[in-house]
Amino acid sequence: MSAWAIRAELLAVRADPAIAGTEAIVHHADGMLLIEDGIVAAFGDHATLAERHLDVPVEDRRGLLLVPGFVDCHVHYPQTERIAAHGAQLLDWLERHIFPAEQAFADRPHADAVAAFFLDEMLRNGTTSALVFATVHAQSVDALFDAALARDMRIISGKTLMDRQAPEALCDTPESGRAESEALIARWRGRGRLGYAVTPRFALTSTPAQLASAGDLLAAHPDALLHTHLSENLGEIAAVGEAFPEAADYLDVYARHGLVGPRSVFAHGIHLDDGAMGRLATAGAAIAFCPTSNLFLGSGLFDLARADAHGVCVGMGTDVGAGTSFSILHTLGEAYKVCQMRGSSLDPFRALWLATGAGAAALSIADRVGGLAVGQEADFILLDSAATPLLARRTAARPLAERLFALQILGDDRAVAETWLAGRPAHRRG
Missing domain, CATH: 2.30.40.10 (Urease, subunit C, domain 1)
Known part of the structure; x- marks a missing residue:
């Protein structure tokens, strides 16, 4: 020994x-x-x-x-080269900056190069575990997992699922998304310190059929997480309401498809009322608090005190590339300011907890790290x-x-x- x-x-x-x-x-x-x-x-x-x-x-x-080591509960590795992209709020920003950038990940050498830089940047900033968005391309996950395996990092990721309201080059189908996800899980399960996340981008870019397929996939793999976005931007929330008129609210869209549970990690959750927060807590789901992204896109101020009042698990997310820094330290500084604007004060020891043990709990890895x-x-x-x-x-x-x-x-x-x-x-x- x-x-x-x-x-x-x-x-x-x-x-x-x-x-x-x-x-x-x-x-x-x-x-x-x-x-x-x-x-x-x-x-x-x-x-x-x-x-x-x-x-x-x-x-x-x-x-x-x-x-x-720091735990990043929400970050997009394909958006590394679009960090600090000027102008627009969420939906316009996706169309203008992010969807074009993600199409480049159809090329495996490009994905390899970005994945290597991304992971080295995380390590340089003290992040040792992370829940990471890839793109719709299966090889984007392969590239990230290969790079993580070489570094022995604890990385959880999955193929993005999108079958509507995105460029054709970034769309799959419920059937192809399920098949490619199953193949990725079979290929990577049990290797190194890697984990898989079922990853519908957000409600707007998935049909009910694809969300139902994602729920079936999550149920079939009890070691997988669910990783998506929730209630980030007022324009997005209104669009979700129009797209899913039968749902009580944004969270209910996911709940109707079996996507809200103890393995679910929802990025943002800025505009959630007490009822939604209570349902998240009851389900054991977690929120990734992404202050630099929320400020950069003008999305709003996350209410940590409300989440605390309901007992919702909260971890920190840099959310690069809408997030403006890979540094969890810097992200904690912005979280402090957001809390100040909300009328509460974030204690430095609690901030460290959010960036380590709480993040590990959110990602269901608290027995191993944090x-x-x-x-x-x-x-x-x-x-x-x-x-x-x-x-x-x-x-x-x-x-x-x-x-x-x-x-x-x-x-x-x-x-x-x-x-x-x-x-x-x-x-x-x-």
């Missing part, structure tokens, strides 16, 4: 501090993380653990803050609170909460000194 350790300041948030209080926060100012064959074997005080493991080699990272608990995979990052002159000046000799908050407001990829996957280095700054 291969064992080694790393010495640093350790921090993990293993439950929602809004519910569990400070007991959820595990902190060791001078800590030691012991890793055996890529799995966490111990997480605790250095002086105590070092005495028990005298023969274990130790990497010294004192001065850096070691936290669990808290650096004994037995979990050793996916972690090392944050440098002196990465920039401003951060260094703001955080010097400050309490942990202040340093963590400054990293979330002022930090970006420069603050991620190292990223590790299953106890192996995946990125080192510089």
Whole structure:
């Protein structure tokens, strides 16, 4: 058995501090993380653990803050090259910028090149697990999974399902979408740390027949997730109401087709009333909070307090390319501002929980990642609170909460000194 350790300041948030209080926060100012064959074997005080493991080699990272790797609950890898595309709200933005870009993924070498860049960018920003949109092309999933397998990243993705209201080159059928999805699941199930998500883009781009097929597919594969969009933009919501007049609301469109349950992850959920939030909570479904995207497209301000009041699981999503940064740190800073506009304040420890353990729970992988608990995979990052002159000046000799908050407001990829996957280095700054 291969064992080694790393010495640093350790921090993990293993439950929602809004519910569990400070007991959820595990902190060791001078800590030691012991890793055996890529799995966490111990997480605790250095002086105590070092005495028990005298023969274990130790990497010294004192001065850096070691936290669990970030979990991105909603991001589009084919939109990488359309990040910062000017103008328009959601539906026009899709037509003008995104659908043309996604047609290029019919070419496998193009998909390979974008997938490699995308995953390296995520690692550079400290993201170690993610739920990722591909395109309608099966080879776009193959390209992403091949690249993730080479890096040993925990990536969940699936072929996008669209059979209407999209360019012909991006449309499938209920039958072809089901067949290609089944083939992808058979090809990739059990390989590395990969997972599959049944992925209708959103209600507008799928006929009732395709949504029903997606529900059947989800039911047939209990290890798969459901990944789609919900109540993002007022224009989109009105169009969904016209397209599905028999449904009580946007969420009901999905519920009628068996797509709302404990394995469902809905991006955005900005304009949900109490009734819809309550149904999400009852079903055990999750929402991906995507503040940079919601602001960039002018979609609205997600109501985290309302989701909390109903007990809905919420994780963080960068939502690149409408999202404006791969950095979860930056995304947490924008989440703080959105909460401020909603009249609430996001505590920095709770923000870290949303970006790690809560995200893992949303993606049904909390037994494997998110808290650096004994037995979990050793996916972690090392944050440098002196990465920039401003951060260094703001955080010097400050309490942990202040340093963590400054990293979330002022930090970006420069603050991620190292990223590790299953106890192996995946990125080192510089």
